[in-house]
Amino acid sequence: MSLGQPRTxxxxxxxxxxxxxxxxxxxxxxxxxxxxxxxxxAAVSYGAWLGRKDIDASKVAEQTFxxxxxxxxxxxxxxxxxxx
Amino acid sequence: xxRLQVEPGxxxxxxxxxxxxxxxxxxxxxxxADARDWNGWQILAAALGVGTFYVVTILVPWLVREQDxxxxxxxxxxxAEFLRADLSSEVREFKGGWVVPLGDGxxxxxxxxTHGPEVMSPxxxxxxxx
Numbered sequence: 001m002s003l004g005q006p007r008t009x010x011x012x013x014x015x016x017x018x019x020x021x022x023x024x025x026x027x028x029x030x031x032x033x034x035x036x037x038x039x040x041x042a043a044v045s046y047g048a049w050l051g052r053k054d055i056d057a058s059k060v061a062e063q064t065f066x067x068x069x070x071x072x073x074x075x076x077x078x079x080x081x082x083x084x
Numbered sequence: 085x086x087r088l089q090v091e092p093g094x095x096x097x098x099x100x101x102x103x104x105x106x107x108x109x110x111x112x113x114x115x116x117a118d119a120r121d122w123n124g125w126q127i128l129a130a131a132l133g134v135g136t137f138y139v140v141t142i143l144v145p146w147l148v149r150e151q152d153x154x155x156x157x158x159x160x161x162x163x164a165e166f167l168r169a170d171l172s173s174e175v176r177e178f179k180g181g182w183v184v185p186l187g188d189g190x191x192x193x194x195x196x197x198t199h200g201p202e203v204m205s206p207x208x209x210x211x212x213x214x
Contacts, residue, residue: 027128035135042144050148054155060147064139067106072131075110079127082118 014084024076032069039064102146109134 040061047055096103113134117127 023124027124027131031128031131031135034132035139038136038139039144042140043148046144046148052152055148055151059151060144063147064143067103067143068135068139071106071110072135074107075114075131078111078114079117082114 013081016080016084020080020084024080025073028069028072028076031072032065035068036061036065039068098150099146102143105142106138109138 040057043055043057043060047053047057113127113130116122117130122130
């Protein structure tokens, strides 16, 4: 849709088909796994920056995986509900 | 290592700012994607970028600080247990990071402890400081 073009107003939420749901869930899993690696790397880097060696980077990565996965799941369901 | 057991409800409450920031970013991303009619790949790329920003700048520093707080609390518990178990006959108070001996430092009485220390050890051992 180009800018300036009037949007059609939605009257009802679109239906969710199974294939779209599976695709969105796959995207959620991919993002969560990526964020796990990002979290591990960030924890190691942040610990090195602070000069601390007692940081449990694996635990930080696991918590990052859970939190980002939950947030992505909520976002995917919201997107599915809005767009179908 | 001895770890404090934090109740899940307390943990969720203490992490509320982090969760709120994540939900805010996520809702903003969904609204922008819907308004601009992005396709799936565009949404995936944007979500990876926003997620990386969130994890690196907000989530990981918070979790690392949380671990630091846990370690500090654990150290306090360990020192308190140590004082209670091993030094209960010699030490009455542990205040402000200093070990205060009873009375004149040779045992003392309850009265001397309640009226405050008369003698403080000039240089407490490093392990007994918080």
